[in-house]
Amino acid sequence: MIVKKMIAEKGTVLNNEEIAHGIYQMTFSAERICNEEPFPGQFLNICVDDSWEHPLRRPMSIADVNDNQLSIIYKVFGEGTKILSEYKNGYSIDLLGPLGNSFGETEGTTPILIGGGVGLSPIIWFHKVLQTNGVEHKIVVGAQSVNEHFLSHDPEENIYLTTDDGSVGEHGTVMPTVKKICDEVENPKLFSCGPEPMMKAVHLFVNKFDFPCELSVESYMGCATGLCQGCVIERASNSLKEHSYHERYSLVCTDGPIYQAKEIVFS
Amino acid sequence: MTVDLSVSLGDVSFKNPVFVASGTFGYGTESNDLVDVSQLGAIVTKSITKHPREGNPPPRIVETPSGMINSIGLANIGVDKYIEKMIPVYEKIGTHVITNIAGFSIDDYLHVLEKLESSGGNVCGYEINVSCPNVDTGRMEFSVDPKSTRELTKALRSATKKLLILKLSPNVTDIGEIAAAAVEGGADALSAINTLFGMSIDPATRRPNINTNIGGLSGPSIRPVGIASVYKISKAVDVPVIGIGGITSVKDVIEYLLAGASAVQVGTANFRDAAIATRIINDLGTYCEENDIATICDLIGKVESYD
Known part of the structure; x- marks a missing residue:
């Protein structure tokens, strides 16, 4: 596995919409993280709350990469994802990634x-x-x-x-x-x-x-x-x-x- | 104006008073992608024990309002591997490393400390964890009893001339009494506080959110407890106090210093932002410039208490 560098980056929300009941897709710019060439399975750790009421970031798997943009698909099930679902276009989003390993070999299967x-x-x-x-x-x-x-x-x-x-x-x-x-x-x-x-x-x-x-x-x-x-x-x-x-x-x-x-x- | 941020604990001088707390910064090198650790006042390592430890079963952590509860259970590589793998790395790390030591008997603590002493490594001192709430045996035994605290400190003092810090628990009736016992035993400085007992339960499953049921609460929600503890300890003893608990900004550092802390440790906030302590250090310089404070030591214990 290629060891990738962790990047802390402030992205900009480009789109955040409910694509099915309670399920959202958010797309944001994240040029430096994209430069690390993430692969399916890897995730981001997202700070959802600028205040310290929710001190921990939320780990979210990446759902797509397009040039300098990343997407996540998430289900609203707690306070953190509720806050995330209210992000508007243009909001700054505090990201850490790409993290973890990725899906492996498919050849011959x-x-x-x-x-x-x-x-x-x-x-x-x-x-x-x-x-x-x-x-x-x-x-x-x-x-x-x-x-x-x-x-x-x-x-x-x-x-x-x-x-x-x-x-x-x-x-x-x-x-x-x-x-x-x-x-x-x-x-x-x-x-x-x-x-x-x-x-x-x-x-x-x-x-x-x-x-x-x-x-x-x-x-x-x-x-x-x-x-x-x-x-x-x-x-x-x-x-x-x-x-x-x-x-x-x-x-x-x-x-x-x-x-x-x-x-x-x-x- | 040039601001002097340096502080001293025992015989050791630190470039600034902002350290990272044990258990929140690994062994010091995990976050190298994100932060220049050489800027830190010091790195306090994860607790090191005589033997390696797997730690507790999951779930080990849960977020709480402005905080979190953890029950990691002192998972660590053990002193032998620590000496082999980490001590050489600290030669070039660019700041002081304080090794945190945990144990279940005086012999356990002595074993780790003596091994580190004979390794001749670049460790400026030891912080003794007498207050981990998350292990079954010896649970809080040392930190709640002045006599045990004194005996343990005395035994360790006789084995090292390096900086010896006792990290105290807030889960006691009178933290000043325990602090005095540690100083009688020969501690150079005291850290306060370790985590508070905490519990949270999922109403849907009626299960506690962490495996050991009760764990250690940390984060901004415990800051006022930390500040009060530092205030009490600094009134009770004459050695320097290192303030810990919920620090996320320069304002929090100033509060701790005013309450009597000579240095501070940033803990839970590192989980959200591994570079936060270095940013606080920069902000501290700016704060001092803006407020005409030539040396950071001028703030220590300068709270104007009510009579």
Whole structure:
């Protein structure tokens, strides 16, 4: 992996709109961060509040890069994302990035991208990159209902939507569709980012059938740069040695956020 | 006018009074992309223990109003690796490094300190963490009991001539009494405060937001507690006090200095902005120029208290 430099940069908001119910896309200028050539899976740590009422930045995966502009797609679910949803065009946005590692090898596989809710950004961007590179792949996006979708269900174009209420696409979670696709394609490799129940289901499934899989892990972060040691996830190769450091727990911010499914356990 | 920002603790002179606090700046080099650490008054490292430590299970942190609760559990590489990996780096780091030490018995602390002494590294002194709220054994034992604090300090004092700082807990009835015990034991200076006990619960799941249920509260919300603690300690003892708790701006530094601090440490704010301490240092110079303060020491303890 190429080690990229962390950049602290004040961007300018160019667009911030609700693209589906409760789901926003924000685009901003960020020339210096773009110069570091971020790749799908990498994230930004965004200061949402100039005051210190919310002292911690919010980690947000990058959803697109276009010349000197970056996008994020985010779901409003707490105070930080609520504040972010109220940013107007022209506002200054305090960014740190690009952070973390990125999605890996797809050669010799059929990539199946699985996303939903808070985890759409890296999946949407990876989808676009694979399209641009002419890599045949499938994308499965889950939501509660049609209101939360901004893509169109189009299996002929390899885009599959699922909804809990059956209001568009396949009725139910993403898993039946994912299983069906895995049965049909050669050498499936899964790439997933989404809410915890989705990630746990994908994790269980790939471990059972021994499919290669990369998960983009969500974690509460203090700094996103390795200072605070707050964002750990348990490694599967947990040896439970009495005296160790960084063997049982991995730092999602600097080791991740992308992990091979086999590397980690969800508690 | 030239402003003299230098301050002294024990026999050590620091180029300015703004340090970064233990546990909030890693081992000092993680943020090199973002900040010139040589500008800092000093770097206080993560707590170093006798053995490496994985730390506590997640979740380890949660944001709270103007603050955060952490329960990292002293995750660190252990003293042997610290000497091997970090001590050589400090030769060229361009500022003072103070090694923070944590332990569960006097022998633990002595083990780490003696190893560091014999390593001959470029460490100007030690800050002794007697007040981590997030480990099961020896929980706060030293910092809540004057006798234990005195004995520990005495044992460490006999093992080093370097700067010896005790970092005190606010979770006590009388912080002045603990401070006096540390000074009797031979401490050169005192840091205050470590985190306060804190807890937050998710009403939807009825689960505490961090794995150890209760953790350490830090950030701007604890600043008034820090300032009051520094004020009390500086009235109780004659050694320098290092003020810690919720510093985000030059105004906060001035408050701490007026309350009696000889230096300060920026903590939680580093998580948001790794360069914040260096900006505060620049602002401190400007503040002094604008207010005709020739030397920063002129501010220490100059609060005009009510009778």
